[in-house]
Amino acid sequence: MFDFESEATPRGTNSVKWDSCEPDVIPMWVAEMDFPAAPCIVNALQERVSKGVFGYTEIPDSYYGSVMRWFAQRHAWEISREQIIPVQGIVPATSIAIKALTSPGDKVILPTPAYNCFFHNITNQDAEISETRLLWNASLHRYEMDWDDIERRCADPAAKAFLLCNPHNPTGRCWTREELERLGDICLHNGVAVISDEIHCEIVAPGHSYTPFASISPEFAANSISFVSPTKGFNIAGIQIANIVSANEEFRRRMDRIINIWEHCDVNQLGIVALQAAYSDEGAAWLVEMNELVHCNFVMLRDEFAGRFPAVRIPEMEATYLLWADFVDCSVGGSASIFREGVEEPEALPPTGKAIADRLLAANRVRISDGAIYGVPTGCRINLACPATTMKEGLRRITEGLSQIL
Secondary structure (H helix, E strand, O other): OOOOOOOOOOOOOOOOOOOOOOOOOEEOOOOOOOOOOOHHHHHHHHHHHOOOOOOOOOOOHHHHHHHHHHHHHHHOOOOOHHHEEEEOOHHHHHHHHHHHHOOOOOEEEEEEOOOHHHHHHHHOOOOEEEEEEOEEEOOOOEEEOOHHHHHHHHOOOOEEEEEEEOOOOOOOOOOOHHHHHHHHHHHHHHOOEEEEEOOOOOOEOOOOOOOOHHHOOHHHHHOEEEEEOOOOOOOOHHHOOEEEEOOOHHHHHHHHHHHHHOOOOOOOHHHHHHHHHHOOHHHHHHHHHHHHHHHHHHHHHHHHHHHHOOOOEOOOOOEOOEEEEEOOOOOOOOOHHHHOOOOOOHHHOOOOHHHHHHHHHHHHOEEOEEHHHHOOOOEEEEEOOOOHHHHHHHHHHHHHHHHOOO
16 A cells, blocks of 8 residues: 555755765664655645744644544553643653653663663763663573562662663564563562653564553553654654653653753644644554564564574564664674784674674675664664665675674
């Protein structure tokens, strides 16, 4: 029904993903799709732009209604209007929430690998990162919470918040209801609030389902702040529109105060239009096809790596379009000196994600992300949201390069 084979034409639009790369490079790094935005969004924006009016804008009732209907109907999450705070984006929303819930020196618990912006979201507010490393479950091909470590960190009196990514970027986990319940109970018991970034909630693989953290119980809703936005799922990040959602009136009061101090009160008027168009029946249909294609791209890569590079940790991608690959169990081959200069017997050590990403870009003309920015130096993140033809060529370049490394 929708066109996912024709690549968008972002070059020449000041695209961070494309215009920062040379013309012969396939960019598979930053979290942005290579598909044009859903037609319902494009049409709504064109109609709005045709009016030629771009003045100060109020947020209409229909905007709040769209958010409430969407999450109630798709995800069984009942949100009231007063719980919604529109903001410009989820990165500033994260800083707002952390600032509202912590004082200088307080700790925010962060599972790693983690979205790179989370690190400075925490430290920029003079809070401290309490890092808990996700554990690799080789039999299930997925990352899991280290529950003993989380309980220990939550018991620390200095811990005030747990920064959750649900679904998780970059490991592709779609946390189960049981996992979220266990996390929520630990945080409640220790007086630790949950800050949940749920921007990837619409990008879910077949056989998995997203559970909004705040939807699980009134107690969890009252002890949490959630962030939602159509920008990631519908490929409209540049429009910059998001919503903070919290059932806790005191949390909202604190955040509203921070928003006013930081002058983050106004949102993009085109974002208001785009959100309402996205949260429609046509938008829902577009998501179905997009998710199917991303899953096919994942299967293509997973099977190729299983046959050629079985030592690479490739988690089953349950959600997001971002694949995490960890080379911690690998050792470099004949090009060892390139990766571990000055180290004796470098072949006994795993390559770094930076070395792999740099080598693939220079020699194979494909750009992926170095895992060090997510807190794991042996990892890489690969964006799979592209047409199948692009995926095939990108995968060919990646495997060709890795065959010279591993």
